[in-house]
Amino acid sequence: MTPIDGDTIVARATARGIAAIAMIRLSGPDALDIAQNCFSGTDLSAKESHTAHVGFMQSVLKNDLDQVVVTIFRAPKTVTGENVVEITCHGGELVSHRILDAIIQAGARPAEPGEFTQRAFLNGKMDLAQAEAVSELIHSGSRRAHTISLAHLKGSYSVLLHDLREEMLDMCGFIELELDFAEEDVEFADKARLSDLLERTKALLKRLIESYRYGAVVRDGIRIVLAGRPNAGKSTLLNALVGFDRAIVSEIPGTTRDEIGEEAEYEGIRLRFMDTAGLRKSGDEIESEGVRRAEASIRKADVLMYVYDATIGLEEEEREFLDDLKKNESDLHIFVVRNKCDLLDGETAVDGEHSLSALRAMNDESLVIPLLSDIVKSVEEDDSYGEGSYVVTNERHRYHLGEAYEAIVSAMNGLSADMTGEVIALDLRLAMKELGAITGATATEEILDRIFSRFCIGK
Ligand SMILES: Nc1nc2c(ncn2[C@@H]2O[C@H](COP(=O)(O)OP(=O)(O)OP(=O)(O)O)[C@@H](O)[C@H]2O)c(=O)[nH]1
Numbered sequence: 150m151t152p153i154d155g156d157t158i159v160a161r162a163t164a165r166g167i168a169a170i171a172m173i174r175l176s177g178p179d180a181l182d183i184a185q186n187c188f189s190g191t192d193l194s195a196k197e198s199h200t201a202h203v204g205f206m207q208s209v210l211k212n213d214l215d216q217v218v219v220t221i222f223r224a225p226k227t228v229t230g231e232n233v234v235e236i237t238c239h240g241g242e243l244v245s246h247r248i249l250d251a252i253i254q255a256g257a258r259p260a261e262p263g264e265f266t267q268r269a270f271l272n273g274k275m276d277l278a279q280a281e282a283v284s285e286l287i288h289s290g291s292r293r294a295h296t297i298s299l300a301h302l303k304g305s306y307s308v309l310l311h312d313l314r315e316e317m318l319d320m321c322g323f324i325e326l327e328l329d330f331a332e333e334d335v336e337f338a339d340k341a342r343l344s345d346l347l348e349r350t351k352a353l354l355k356r357l358i359e360s361y362r363y364g365a366v367v368r369d370g371i372r373i374v375l376a377g378r379p380n381a382g383k384s385t386l387l388n389a390l391v392g393f394d395r396a397i398v399s400e401i402p403g404t405t406r407d408e409i410g411e412e413a414e415y416e417g418i419r420l421r422f423m424d425t426a427g428l429r430k431s432g433d434e435i436e437s438e439g440v441r442r443a444e445a446s447i448r449k450a451d452v453l454m455y456v457y458d459a460t461i462g463l464e465e466e467e468r469e470f471l472d473d474l475k476k477n478e479s480d481l482h483i484f485v486v487r488n489k490c491d492l493l494d495g496e497t498a499v500d501g502e503h504s505l506s507a508l509r510a511m512n513d514e515s516l517v518i519p520l521l522s523d524i525v526k527s528v529e530e531d532d533s534y535g536e537g538s539y540v541v542t543n544e545r546h547r548y549h550l551g552e553a554y555e556a557i558v559s560a561m562n563g564l565s566a567d568m569t570g571e572v573i574a575l576d577l578r579l580a581m582k583e584l585g586a587i588t589g590a591t592a593t594e595e596i597l598d599r600i601f602s603r604f605c606i607g608k
Pocket residue numbers: 378379380381382383384385386397398399400401402403404405406425426427428488489490491492505506507508509
């Protein structure tokens with residue numbers, strides 16, 4: 150594991166740009182001394198941990214730069230486990246830049262991306278899954294993504310994996326102990342107990358792996374493509390769904406050509422709509438390109454909203470198109486929207502389709518709620534992924550869970566084939582290694598560097 154350099158790092162923790170205040174953070178053994186060198190206020194070395202002090206920050210030439218609040222945190226009870234100093238100055242580019250400069254001249258090194266979090270991890274302040282949750286939390290783009298990353302940050306998922314590893318470790322010790330006594334003809338370790346552990350572990354891993362599908366939806370949102378014949382009302386529906394006039398609507402078929410993306414949030418999930426060119430064969434080169442793009446988008450989508458004009462009906466060719474998609478794109482959820490129902494004589498409905506009027510929905514968003522809630526339900530699949538349950542949102546975690554699952558299955562096969570304890574213990578150790586890679590217990594230096602380098606500077 151990377152040994153902590155003895156150096157002290159510094160970075161601006163707040164975003165660039167004009168704001169009321171900015172915060173610059175130092176971490177490392179010399180954080181207090183370095184801050185003191187640039188600080189004209191009180192003698193920080195005489196002050197207790199977790200105290201704040203007002204004074205002026207100064208350049209190397211002892212010119213005042215800004216009036217600031219310096220908060221000191223002494224190791225080890227700090228966010229990184231090292232001495233930490235937070236300098237809160239006035240916002241704006243220049244002030245924070247010049248203070249940062251002064252601190253660097255006084256001996257601190259500019260932090261690498263994610264280096265504060267990396268130090269917190271190396272000093273045992275959080276495990277790897279929690280460190281990754283910090284990044285997830287910062288980037289969360291919807292209410293549910295926020296809830297889940299917060300749960301990961303609190304560490305419940307880490308505790309779950311940690312407890313599982315501990316139990317497997319116990320079991321390994323037990324089996325391997327039996328191995329040592331093999332010659333003395335001691336019975337093979339409690340088979341029932343081992344079998345129970347393997348069954349439970351397998352079920353848990355399966356559940357976690359399956360949650361990733363939903364996790365990815367929570368993280369990235371649902372990609373919803375609106376497609377259909379020209380003039381079906383796709384752009385009108387898009388505008389109704391996002392609540393403003395995003396796309397141009399006209400009675401001329403072939404209005405939309407370039408794809409138009411817009412986002413909305415429903416029940417805490419990010420919905421990423423894509424309005425497309427109406428599907429038809431066209432002699433117009435630009436329109437044909439639009440149609441080609443629409444078809445490509447459908448293949449990348451989670452959900453297809455296929456819109457048709459109820460006064461015209463769904464044509465045979467369209468039915469075939471949808472049947473083909475159902476056959477070939479098994480992951481795609483298809484919703485057929487029967488639009489312009491306001492033009493029909495009397496309300497009618499068609500089973501398995503959503504009958505509505507996009508035109509009316511422009512002024513009454515409640516009309517699209519049943520459609521939205523069906524879409525969200527279709528990707529959730531399992532309502533049990535509520536608050537407090539474990540949802541895997543990280544691709545790296547999903548990979549290691551998959552490898553651990555394979556190892557457990559192999560151990561189960563070994564057990565039923567009466568393999569020696571040695572062979573089964575090998576599989577168990579492999580599964581443990583994979584689970585450890587998630588929390589960081591067995592992650593290599595290279596992996597750690599790769600993960601932390603994706604963080605932003607100052608985090
Ligand atoms: N009466 C009625 N008219 C609608 C409805 N939805 C759309 N329209 C009208 O139908 C016409 C076409 O609507 P658009 O939303 O531009 O259709 P589109 O599917 O995006 O068409 P293209 O971009 O050409 O593929 C416009 O004149 C809309 O006002 C509806 O629910 N009821």
